[in-house]
Amino acid sequence: MITLLQVSEIPSLHAWAGGDAAFERLIDAFYDRVEHDELLAPLFPGGVSTEHREHVTAWWIEVFGGPATYTAGLGGYHRMVNKHVNLGITPEQRFRFASLMSLAADDAGLPSDPEFRAAFVGYVEWGTRIALANSAPGADVVQQAPVPHWGWGVAPPFTG
Ligand code: HEM
Numbered sequence: 001m002i003t004l005l006q007v008s009e010i011p012s013l014h015a016w017a018g019g020d021a022a023f024e025r026l027i028d029a030f031y032d033r034v035e036h037d038e039l040l041a042p043l044f045p046g047g048v049s050t051e052h053r054e055h056v057t058a059w060w061i062e063v064f065g066g067p068a069t070y071t072a073g074l075g076g077y078h079r080m081v082n083k084h085v086n087l088g089i090t091p092e093q094r095f096r097f098a099s100l101m102s103l104a105a106d107d108a109g110l111p112s113d114p115e116f117r118a119a120f121v122g123y124v125e126w127g128t129r130i131a132l133a134n135s136a137p138g139a140d141v142v143q144q145a146p147v148p149h150w151g152w153g154v155a156p157p158f159t160g
Pocket residue numbers: 040043044051052055056059074079080083084087089093094097123124125126127128131132
């Protein structure tokens with residue numbers, strides 16, 4: 001028998017993933033892979049700093065429904081978007097970035113259920129395509145927007 005959750009009972013993706021600690025593991029695992037990747041490492045000369053890892057972790061936590069620390073303390077969407085301006089990300093780099101994110105989710109022991117991973121890769125696909133577009137030289141970049149709040153999409157968590 002299938003149990004349907006009331007909308008108010010559906011956990012955030014942040015809670016389902018395991019809270020802040022899960023995103024810290026995810027982003028560390030991701031950048032550990034980036035540092036050894038021939039396509040992505042050149043974007044981070046000298047390696048990926050602890051500060052960068054912490055900032056990106058805060059972004060992901062906020063997007064997935066945790067505390068809004070990136071907006072409150074780091075500069076929000078405006079800061080993030082300007083970090084990508086003029087990077088000139090190639091389609092190959094975008095695809096590698098998205099692929100390493102999925103592998104890092106396994107490395108970090110994030111939930112592997114189909115619903116969570118569908119939402120996860122949905123955000124990765126969306127975010128990397130926006131980063132690619134914004135990074136093109138001369139791109140018309142939207143400077144101010146709320147940090148997105150990602151959700152479960154069409155498939156809320158399966159509880160049996
Ligand atoms: C879901 C997609 C993405 C998210 C959520 C994301 C998130 C972020 C955030 C939050 C920052 C700023 C960190 C800070 O505040 O200091 C950042 C910087 C950066 N991102 Fe992304 N990013 C994405 C896609 C990409 C892609 C596809 C690439 C390249 C292949 C990329 C390369 C970089 C680089 C090189 C920086 C550092 C720039 C600098 O400090 O000068 N990002 N990213």
